[in-house]
Amino acid sequence: MTEKNASVHWKGQGKTGTGMISTETGALKDYPYGFSSRFEDNRHGTNPEEILGAAHAACFTMAFSFACEKAGVTATSIDTTASVRLSKQGEGFVIDRIALTMQATLSGVDDATFQEIANTAKRDCPLSKALASVPEITLKAVMQ
Structure with a gap:
């Protein structure tokens, strides 16, 4: 069996807040995401x-x-x-x-x-x- 981990740190409220996504391998390290990268055309974050x-x-x-x-x-x-x-x-x-x-x-x-x-x-x-x-x-x- 294998188990992989990822984590998110979020600050703020829904539309105005921002999060940082990290994976245990470091493939994502404090990578940003938020409302605009999820629902709008902001290419400076993921979703x-x-x-x-x-x-x-x-x-x-x-x-x-x-x-x-x-x-x-x-x-x-x-x-x-x-x-x-x-x-x-x-x-x-x-x-x-x-x-x-x-x-x-x-x-x-x-x-x-x-x-x-x-x-x-x-x-x-x-x-x-x-x-x-x-x-x-x-x-x-x-x-x-």
């Missing part, structure tokens, strides 16, 4: 949806790599993006869609097998499982 998208894309990509290996297929390059949509619902917000897009360079496999491997990786990725309450998680997989 939970962006971090969730990065984590999901990373997890799925690694799961796909392992699934290729298990299937005896060599993937020489895999690029994945995740678009996470935060929508207003009543008085609050909900993540209602995550769209994964992957481009992979493989050899010795047809498109049907490639799609099967990709969808298996999406299903078996630990973050996909953790995010099962998201109503829509899509995958567009393109083989190059």
Whole structure:
């Protein structure tokens, strides 16, 4: 088993407050976020949806790599993006869609097998499982 840690320090109130996100590895160290980087176009901070998208894309990509290996297929390059949509619902917000897009360079496999491997990786990725309450998680997989 493995356990990873992240922490947040927040000062102030909702719209005017700011937070600092850190991870135990130091990948994020006191990285800023707040209302404007989450709901407006402030590019000087991050937001939970962006971090969730990065984590999901990373997890799925690694799961796909392992699934290729298990299937005896060599993937020489895999690029994945995740678009996470935060929508207003009543008085609050909900993540209602995550769209994964992957481009992979493989050899010795047809498109049907490639799609099967990709969808298996999406299903078996630990973050996909953790995010099962998201109503829509899509995958567009393109083989190059």
